[in-house]
Each structure stands twice: as structure tokens, then as C-alpha cells.
Amino acid sequence: MPDKLSPEQRHKCMSHIRGKDTRPEMIVRRYLFAHGYRYRLHEMRLPGTPDIVMRRLHTVIMVNGCFWHGHEGCRYFVLPRTNTDFWRAKIERNKARDAEQRTELRAKGWNVIQIWECELKPSVRQATLQRLTYTLSRIELGIIGRKKPKTYDFGEGEPPMRMVADESREPNL
């Protein structure tokens, strides 16, 4: 990164680095790929630009950093001692936006799976990834999650997707 950047440019630059191809996300991608899953990345036409988009399973996977996304009760989510109010407000905004985007995605008929950075630490990684593929296989079998729509279109104005009203059928990761 060049030295001379306006604060705005720097912010843009930092958020780009923060947002794309982060290591936790790469762990999930490599695992999925090795297990035969195929996906799109950073689909900008969907709310929140989901990290991993699996069209066939009508599922998006968000790999969230514990700090930026405010993982409640997590030891990796510690507000800085300086400017604490600023950070608290910022993280709260991120969380509200995340929740909004999940709601929007579900309303569009997508299954939304959220994985936290801390769930990919070496000691728990294998269990998390196995749980993920277990969840995906149950979505594939139609045991949980939303049904695949007959037609698929990212665009606006598509017919409403079929919805599953029973929230207990939500993938739970």
C-alpha cells in the first residue's frame, strides 16, 4: 500500500484487505473444494456479497471475523481500551447490517450458514468443517433448509422463492 493515501482511500484499502480472501475463509474454501463442492465467491449481486455461494444447494456461507462482526461471548471479541465507544458503535452497526443481510437472503430463499473465525482455530477446525459438510449434505437431501427453486436468477423482479416456514428446519451451525 502506498504511503500517501487519504484516510478514505486507506479505509477502502484496509477494508478490502480485511474483507476478501481472508485466511479463515480460505480454510473453508479449500475444505469444500477438496470434498467436491463447487461455489462462487463474493457474489456482489446478493445482499452482503456472501463469501461463498453454492447455487446448487441454494446456500450461502459467511465466514465472519469475531472482532468485526462482534461474536458475542467470544474471547477474540474484545473492544479496544481506547475509543471504546467508537468501536462499540461500529461493531453494533456491523452486527445490525449482518442481521439485515441474513434476513434479506433468507427472504430470497437462500440458506444462510455462518461460520466464526474462532470455530476455525486448529483445535476445533476439523469438527467445524465436518459439521459444515454434514449440514450441507442434509440440505442436499432436503432434510433441512429451503427447497431449491425451479428457476434460478440473481436478478431483481424474480418470482418469489418457495419458503419453508418452519424455522427448526434452518441449518444450524
Ligand SMILES: [Zn+2]
Ligand atoms: Zn468467535
